[in-house]
Amino acid sequence: MTPMKEDYLKIIFELGGSHKKVSNKDISLGLGIAAGSVTEMVSKLSDEGLVVHEPYAGISLTEKGQKYAAELVRKHRLWETFLVDKLHYNFADVHSEAEVLEHQTSDRLATALDNFLQHPQACPHGGVIPSASGQFPDVSHRLLADANDGETVQLERFLDNHELLTYLEELKLRPNDTVKVIRHEPFEGPLVIEKDGEDTPLNVSYKASHNIFIKAGNSDK
Structure with a gap:
């Protein structure tokens, strides 16, 4: 399978394609x-039995596609965790390294790495790490872009993209941060938010707000 096809399976997995239409x-x-x-590309993946595409409804992973995606995501996120926790890589710089390492990682090595790291539940970007059998806990698939004006939410995880992670690093946003949505600027403008404990608003780009997953906040500001 080509790296591009694998990238598609991983992004569909991250967006919730195991449980819903993307x-x-x-x-x-x-x-x-x-x-x-x-x-x-979705048409090609459908022909290979990896996804189901229903026109005007969306795309979801088949059982075969989910198994393949979970294996890729597991190895990728284990390496990201190792690089940040043990080699002290920057939060935003591990994706490309993990992308190379995941393809050279046997199941045996992944198990050894998981044991060495003492079975982490999530990678540095907040993404859950599937078990060796492909199981993973339920996570939110609600996007920051879908939050209502005035709503307080908690950032849960970020899509695994170097450009995005570098951008969020500059904004000093991390998983588990609590933010209040001030307003959605019109015409695909930025989302204006306030980080808990800070008074200076932040502008999060339209694209980035579609790459950040949230859950309901624990408190109102």
Whole structure:
């Protein structure tokens, strides 16, 4: 399987394609590519029995696709955790290294790495790490972009994208941060938020707000 196909399976997995239908638009925003390219690749994955595509409804992983995606995501996130926790890599710089390492990692090595790291539940970006059998806990698939004006939410996880992670590092946003949504600027403008404990508003780009997952906040500001 080509690396591009694997990237598609991973992004569909991250967007919740194991449990719900994922839109072409969300895949396009997550990968930073044109919607037309998404349609073409999804068609190929469908022909291989890895996804189900229902026109106007969305895309979901088949059992075969989910198993393959969970294995890739597990190895990738274990390496990201190792690089940050043990080699002290920067939060935003581990994706490309893990992308290379995951393809050279046997199941035996992944198990040894998991044991060495004492079975981490999530990677540095908040993404859950599937078990060796492909099981993983339920997570939120609600996007920051979908939060209501005035709502307080907790950032749960970020899509695994170097450009995005570098951008969020500059904004000093991390998983588990609590933020209040001030307003959605019109015409695909930024989302204006306030981080808990800070008075200076932050502008989060339209694209980035579609790459951040949230859960209900624990408190109101």
